Amino acid sequence: MIRSEQLKELNRLILSEHRSRIISLFPSLADITEQDWNHAGMKVIQMEPNYMIEEGHFLEHAILILEGTVRMYKISGGGREITLYRIHSGECCPLMTSSILGESEYEASACVETPGLVLIIPVEIFRDWTDRYKNFRQFIFKSFAKRIVIMSNLLDNIHFKSIRGRISEYLVQMAVQSGNSDTLYVTHDSLSVELGTAREVISRMLKSLEKEEMIKLSRGKITIMNRTALENYIE
Structure with missing residues (x-):
């Protein structure tokens, strides 16, 4: 059995x-002293698939992503x-940093989407580094600014764009991200989660797009038949 000293x-x-x-992914950590790196509780660990942190928890550690993907989401009172x-390699979650620095409950839920390595920093050390290291503090503020823009765009999409336009935009973006493949492996349920609307609404609109011969639906798969027509619906 490994003793605590051996584990440390x-x-x-x-x-x-x-x-x-770590420093290549997070250059702002280049200023951290050897003594600070050797604090107890600092770890590099493997993220487990589908590991979740639920909204409302008080966090004990900050997490910096070295590899893998974590999806951030909210669940409404009605269960939607x-x-x-999403947080990727070289990033950290601004809602996490807000919770830690403000000593408040975590205001979203997180789920490991793609497993990988993460750097674990105890919250006391994270707050201390934010106070003492200017470059690290600037990195945190830039993370806030980046996500504010993303959240603003999300709100604009929800409130000011039609569901037809949002679905069309999402499918085109998926096609581009998959190397311009017109075959997309996505379900109606996952689309409803990504776009924050009811599954029934998604299914109805996809059927409409299929009738217009813009897409073809099959189980767990959507094939784009006319990308130019979809792009015309993007608002």
Whole structure:
């Protein structure tokens, strides 16, 4: 059985092994002293698939993503779910930092979408680094600014764009992200989550687009038949 002292030394060695990669992904950490890197509780760990942090928790650690993807989402009182944004390699969640720095409850839920490595920083150390290291503090503020723009665009989409336009835009974006493939592996349920609307609304609109011969529907798959026509619906 590994003793606590041995476990601490093992964590320290793992952290040291990943240090150069961490700094390459988060250049703002280049100023962190050797003494600060050696604080107890600093770890590099593997994110488990589908691991979740539920809204309303008080966080004990900050998480910086080294690889993998975490999806941030909200669930309404009626049970409807909407994706807010995703956190990728070289990023951290501004809602997480807001919760930690404000010593308040986590205001969203998080789910590991793609497993990978993360840097775990105890909240006391994270607050101390934010206070003492200017570059790290600027990184946190830039993360806030970036996500504010994303959240603003999300609100604009929900309130000012038609569901036909939003679905068309999302499908075209998926096609571009998949290397301009017109075959998209996506379900009606996942679309409703991404766009924050009822599954029935999504299904009805997809059927309408299929009747117009813009897409073809099959189980778990949507094939784009006329991308130019879809693009014309993007508002």
